[in-house]
Amino acid sequence: MTDRRTHIARILAGLPDLTDVTGVSAMAEERLAQGDAAFLADLGLVLAASLDSPGATWQYRSVFDRLVRLLAVTPGAENVRQALRLLAAAPRNGRNGDRLAASLLASGHRPADLAAAFAGPASDELRACLVHELVLRGVDLSSIPRISAWATAPHFTHHPLGALPLTRSPLEAFAALPGYSAQGGCHALPYGSLDSEQLTTRRTAAALPPATETTTPELTAALGRAVANWAEESNGRIEARVFEFATPLPVESVPAALLTLGLDCLTDTKPSALSVSTCPPADAWRVLFAAASTGGAYNSGAHGAYGRLAAWQSAAALADTTLPTAEARATACHWFGFDAPTPWFHDIAWDFGLATLTPDGRRLAVLAATDTD
Structure with missing residues (x-):
């Protein structure tokens, strides 16, 4: 001794x-x-x-x-x-x-x-x-x-x-x-295009039902919970918005709708440059969890437990529900991944766009995030 x-x-x-x-x-x-x-x-x-x-x-x-x-x-x-x-x-x-x-x-x-x-x-x-x-x-x-x-x-x-x-x-x-390991660690960056069914993007604004933005500061915070650390602890930029449609928006019209809603992340985007894919809810959750748990360019994120919480908080807000019913509601919603070569996205490693259409087709929520080193 x-x-x-x-x-x-x-x-x-x-x-x-x-x-x-x-x-x-x-x-x-x-x-x-x-x-x-x-x-x-x-x-x-x-x-x-x-x-x-x-x-x-x-x-x-x-x-x-x-x-x-x-x-x-x-x-x-x-x-x-x-x-x-x-x-x-x-x-x-x-x-x-x-x-x-x-x-x-x-x-x-x-x-x-x-x-x-x-x-x-x-x-x-x-x-x-x-x-x-x-x-x-x-x-x-x-x-x-x-x-x-x-x-x-x-x-x-x-x-x-x-x-x-x-x-x-x-x-x-x-x-x-x-x-x-004793020497360090590694994690995946599951951002960018999702390997799912690609939707065709056409400008059909006349055929789209009227939309009203219903974003509030509380909704913005809830939608962006998974990527809040990108903005608070790194160089991240977030756009989180919600829109209500007068009549149901068809799934196939989501790409056109994204181009007509005045999203900052898609400013001046041509239809041919916008990539929109349907994606399983599990793929969307995986992106939200990675963003929350591993962080952006200059931070290490919230790790697994609190990353899980933040991912579900964002998923619940995107699906227009609360934590207790988040899984069932998220499974029922239509999920989309999108990206475009616009100046808003830094296009380095930490970029994604998600959109969620409720089962009745009346509410479209959007969450886009980007970060840079």
Whole structure:
């Protein structure tokens, strides 16, 4: 024990003089490979006690984050236990700390091993995020009594994530979840044209029923919940609007309608340049989830649990309903993906256009978003 403490003290004493911490990281990886997860946690706990002190340097935070990541993505019940020790002692690192930690843990460990978070030291926020990270991965929570008991307790209904179902919807089955390793992570960018039935775009304004815009500030916020982080934390631009038609709008007339509604994202677009495709609700949800969970050009998004919430909030607003009936209503609606080579879209990597027509054909909601680095 004395040798361990001496080793840790020596590491801490040398940290401020390092120009990079790769050597410390390599040592931690080696100790973990040898089965000594407790050493990483012990080192991290000493670091955690100093992270908010005036003398703490960037090396402290870098090594601490690395230790958490190593424990969180390396499978093993003992690694979970030690990761939880570290996370319980860490200063609150903004709203993103528990969200990222839950995503890392859910990606790297067996659900049964993660049950330790619902008995030992862990914040309720980490637990709430873990619940929905597991749901997104198709885990049957009822098979893990400790997690199920926590998730179905009355207290959880008052949490922001408590409004979400505890089983995965068929619309969520193809959610693009990130992949993590000790070195970093990766995620999909499922934007751009959707591989669905292409609709012909013609200017038939005279045949279209009259439309009235019914957008309100509240609707704009609700429609854009999935991409709000693009605008708030990056360079994103969002257009979210709703239109009511005097008589039902035929599905085949949606492309023409999009050109006549005065959308900023389609200004001066010629019919031949507009691409509109029908798409399954699951494809639309996948785009909304990716936008919310992974973020735009300069941010990392809300991660899985809160990304799930934001995606359903946008889907519900697009489908003209509320969260409790969002899945059924979204499935009944007609969904479309669209894009066009206009100056509004940055056309780099983070661009999409979605439109939703209600089953009666009387309401068309539009959400377009773009971001740039």
